[in-house]
Amino acid sequence: MKDRSRWLPIAQARAPFWAGVDLGGTNIKVGLVDDDGRTVAFHTEKTLVDRGPEDVCRRMGESVRTVAELAGVALSDIPRAGLGTPGPQDLKAGFIIRAGNFPGFDGFNVRDRVSHHAGLPVTFANDATAAGFGEHWIGAAAHLESLVLLTLGTGVGGSIVIGEATIDGANSHASECGHILVDPAPTARMCPCGKRGHLEAYASAKSLVAMARERIDAGTAAGLTQAVAGGAELTPELVWAQAKTGDAASLELIDTVARWLGIGITTLLHTLDPAIVLLGGAMTFGGEPDPVGHAFLERIRAEVRERAFPLLVERTPIRFATLGGDAGYVGAAGMARAEHLRLHPSDA
Amino acid sequence: MKDRSRWLPIAQARAPFWAGVDLGGTNIKVGLVDDDGRTVAFHTEKTLVDRGPEDVCRRMGESVRTVAELAGVALSDIPRAGLGTPGPQDLKAGFIIRAGNFPGFDGFNVRDRVSHHAGLPVTFANDATAAGFGEHWIGAAAHLESLVLLTLGTGVGGSIVIGEATIDGANSHASECGHILVDPAPTARMCPCGKRGHLEAYASAKSLVAMARERIDAGTAAGLTQAVAGGAELTPELVWAQAKTGDAASLELIDTVARWLGIGITTLLHTLDPAIVLLGGAMTFGGEPDPVGHAFLERIRAEVRERAFPLLVERTPIRFATLGGDAGYVGAAGMARAEHLRLHPSDA
Numbered sequence: 001m002k003d004r005s006r007w008l009p010i011a012q013a014r015a016p017f018w019a020g021v022d023l024g025g026t027n028i029k030v031g032l033v034d035d036d037g038r039t040v041a042f043h044t045e046k047t048l049v050d051r052g053p054e055d056v057c058r059r060m061g062e063s064v065r066t067v068a069e070l071a072g073v074a075l076s077d078i079p080r081a082g083l084g085t086p087g088p089q090d091l092k093a094g095f096i097i098r099a100g101n102f103p104g105f106d107g108f109n110v111r112d113r114v115s116h117h118a119g120l121p122v123t124f125a126n127d128a129t130a131a132g133f134g135e136h137w138i139g140a141a142a143h144l145e146s147l148v149l150l151t152l153g154t155g156v157g158g159s160i161v162i163g164e165a166t167i168d169g170a171n172s173h174a175s176e177c178g179h180i181l182v183d184p185a186p187t188a189r190m191c192p193c194g195k196r197g198h199l200e201a202y203a204s205a206k207s208l209v210a211m212a213r214e215r216i217d218a219g220t221a222a223g224l225t226q227a228v229a230g231g232a233e234l235t236p237e238l239v240w241a242q243a244k245t246g247d248a249a250s251l252e253l254i255d256t257v258a259r260w261l262g263i264g265i266t267t268l269l270h271t272l273d274p275a276i277v278l279l280g281g282a283m284t285f286g287g288e289p290d291p292v293g294h295a296f297l298e299r300i301r302a303e304v305r306e307r308a309f310p311l312l313v314e315r316t317p318i319r320f321a322t323l324g325g326d327a328g329y330v331g332a333a334g335m336a337r338a339e340h341l342r343l344h345p346s347d348a
Numbered sequence: 349m350k351d352r353s354r355w356l357p358i359a360q361a362r363a364p365f366w367a368g369v370d371l372g373g374t375n376i377k378v379g380l381v382d383d384d385g386r387t388v389a390f391h392t393e394k395t396l397v398d399r400g401p402e403d404v405c406r407r408m409g410e411s412v413r414t415v416a417e418l419a420g421v422a423l424s425d426i427p428r429a430g431l432g433t434p435g436p437q438d439l440k441a442g443f444i445i446r447a448g449n450f451p452g453f454d455g456f457n458v459r460d461r462v463s464h465h466a467g468l469p470v471t472f473a474n475d476a477t478a479a480g481f482g483e484h485w486i487g488a489a490a491h492l493e494s495l496v497l498l499t500l501g502t503g504v505g506g507s508i509v510i511g512e513a514t515i516d517g518a519n520s521h522a523s524e525c526g527h528i529l530v531d532p533a534p535t536a537r538m539c540p541c542g543k544r545g546h547l548e549a550y551a552s553a554k555s556l557v558a559m560a561r562e563r564i565d566a567g568t569a570a571g572l573t574q575a576v577a578g579g580a581e582l583t584p585e586l587v588w589a590q591a592k593t594g595d596a597a598s599l600e601l602i603d604t605v606a607r608w609l610g611i612g613i614t615t616l617l618h619t620l621d622p623a624i625v626l627l628g629g630a631m632t633f634g635g636e637p638d639p640v641g642h643a644f645l646e647r648i649r650a651e652v653r654e655r656a657f658p659l660l661v662e663r664t665p666i667r668f669a670t671l672g673g674d675a676g677y678v679g680a681a682g683m684a685r686a687e688h689l690r691l692h693p694s695d696a
Contacts, residue, residue: 088659162515274518
């Protein structure tokens with residue numbers, strides 16, 4: 001757990017406790033949080049996806065017991081655990097479908113197997129959705145009635161939370177805000193999903209790198225060309241570093257990403273009118289304190305200002321998320337709590 | 349009430365009853381429906397908006413009493429009424445804001461005044477949202493968990509219903525699906541809302557007429573030019589009639605509307621994953637039985653097929669709504685029922 005500011009000594013914690021599991025392609029993160037969402041124990045280990053789904057689920061379940069032991073909390077004080085995984089999923093059935101990074105997981109009931117190994121009922125969630133729920137519970141959207149979160153990473157994830165409900169869809173495919181159609185032109189960029197013109201084709205780390213590569217090839221990115229020739233890897237971090245030195249091409253690339261995000265966010269404002277829009281994930285260029293991150297956010301806001309209803313422009317903050325890499329497990333734990341309270345209203 | 353097939357003799361009705369009021373710029377429609385949404389009495393009268401908000405609200409409230417009398421139902425058997433009005437609104441405060449067609453209504457609490465005159469508690473709703481709730485309750489989306497409805501009229505209205513909840517937004521501005529940003533080009537068509545590239549700028553009756561006018565002016569719409577020269581008014585109905593005769597320009601215009609709708613619907617599928625997408629309103633070209641209406645719907649489906657996730661294309665029906673002009677008051681009544689059951693769960 002990177003940020004220890006949300007870490008709480010167990011003596012100050014408020015029971016009951018909730019476990020959250022965040023399954024990634026590289027790492028499993030497991031946290032135990034108290035009833036106010038404050039972390040009292042954390043454990044992480046490599047996913048080792050090649051060991052197969054049963055092994056991964058066993059270790060996720062055991063990690064829930066591990067964090068309980070680390071915190072000195074009895075399993076009987078943890079009513080439920082939450083599990084967030086990458087999609088696409090069948091949330092009702094409890095499994096991941098057709099996820100290239102998780103061979104053998106298609107149709108394997110991860111929810112029930114983690115539940116078995118943890119010895120707790122499990123709430124199954126999309127990882128991006130869980131991250132949004134985390135921000136809603138204790139992060140940048142705490143005390144607000146709703147939010148949209150765009151997670152800018154390798155791809156572009158989305159989360160829509162309204163009240164205590166997440167928007168999951170009839171087929172577990174809602175909140176895929178990375179696939180808002182932003183460019184209807186036949187020449188629009190190809191999205192990794194195989195269709196043209198989706199937001200992810202313009203606003204993901206992968207797209208930024210692809211657009212940077214195109215500029216290098218076209219000879220219109222002297223700074224980046226020089227850096228890459230000097231051995232640097234072409235990454236969003238390199239573009240960010242170059243932008244900080246004032247490199248025009250890098251600044252333009254980041255400006256382009258921001259512009260497309262503003263176009264997608266306009267549609268989100270008009271269809272969902274959330275209380276706040278958050279941007280999270282690795283590709284936020286250092287966040288608001290960083291001059292590049294600040295300019296990025298301002299450019300997004302300017303684009304929305306030009307395209308959206310003035311009332312919503314005025315009333316809807318657009319900000320960076322605050323939970324970072326903790327959002328996933330905190331949100332999964334929060335969703336477990338919300339489901340428990342729905343099932344047992346007398347516990348509220 | 350145009351369609352008497354949903355009309356029910358009072359002897360077959362199931363209590364309690366729910367009143368629905370649909371406020372339009374021209375007409376007020378008021379219906380009384382039974383607990384299964386079947387209409388037992390209906391009344392309509394001119395809105396006469398120039399008489400001012402108090403007069404309009406008094407007549408809406410009295411009309412609720414009128415339909416109760418028509419059906420022979422005691423007011424005590426009607427727990428609540430629903431009121432749908434055009435937006436934009438402040439739903440929490442109970443009034444219409446800045447609606448050009450309703451001078452004097454800005455800030456006037458229509459919800460409380462109708463409640464006063466009807467002698468019933470009133471649920472306040474957006475008219476497009478109410479229409480979607482009607483389709484959800486007893487129309488084309490009955491027994492489905494969610495829907496998106498696009499209402500193609502002078503403008504393009506939207507309704508998003510998930511479970512028993514309508515998506516209203518933090519500022520009563522959600523579900524404005526007519527303002528999905530479909531065209532980011534600087535040359536995009538201007539939307540009546542004052543911003544460029546929104547769906548309504550391409551898929552409303554007003555836009556269709558504007559695009560037809562442009563073709564006439566450009567000399568690329570011989571059939572329409574001749575019809576207009578012969579005294580016909582340039583309306584969606586004229587374009588539809590010309591399309592039925594095989595007029596190429598008219599068919600292309602309807603094709604263009606369908607294409608833009610498919611682009612907007614793609615975004616709605618990826619963000620909301622509704623169980624069904626419905627198209628309602630006056631501009632549906634005779635509906636599915638009409639060859640033009642059929643081609644229109646097929647063109648929309650084809651566009652979505654090209655742009656959306658295959659799983660959602662396969663699983664999400666795109667159909668015409670079925671309640672027509674009754675959707676508004678039926679849905680307002682249904683929303684009143686849903687709110688009553690939320691407030692009084694023991695009545696469920």
